[in-house]
Amino acid sequence: MASPFFSGRIPQDLYDRIDQHIKESGEGKTQILINALSQYLGFEIPKPKSSNVNTDLFFSELESLKDRVSLLERSLHQQS
16 A cells, blocks of 8 residues: 655754754654654554564674774775
């Protein structure tokens, strides 16, 4: 089933707080909106059945990539 599109304008301060939350949590705007609206309306969103994604492995690999990018950035700055 296709997911409908939903949009609207929000105050800049709220947008800034959402942006901060995204940076801290890694959640996307869509997931934040879904979570907030479902909680506000008391409507439980069914969890996806099963996923073959190993989240522990994913986050481990993500941290490894972050470390590698940091090393590359430091190396580039030292060469300048």
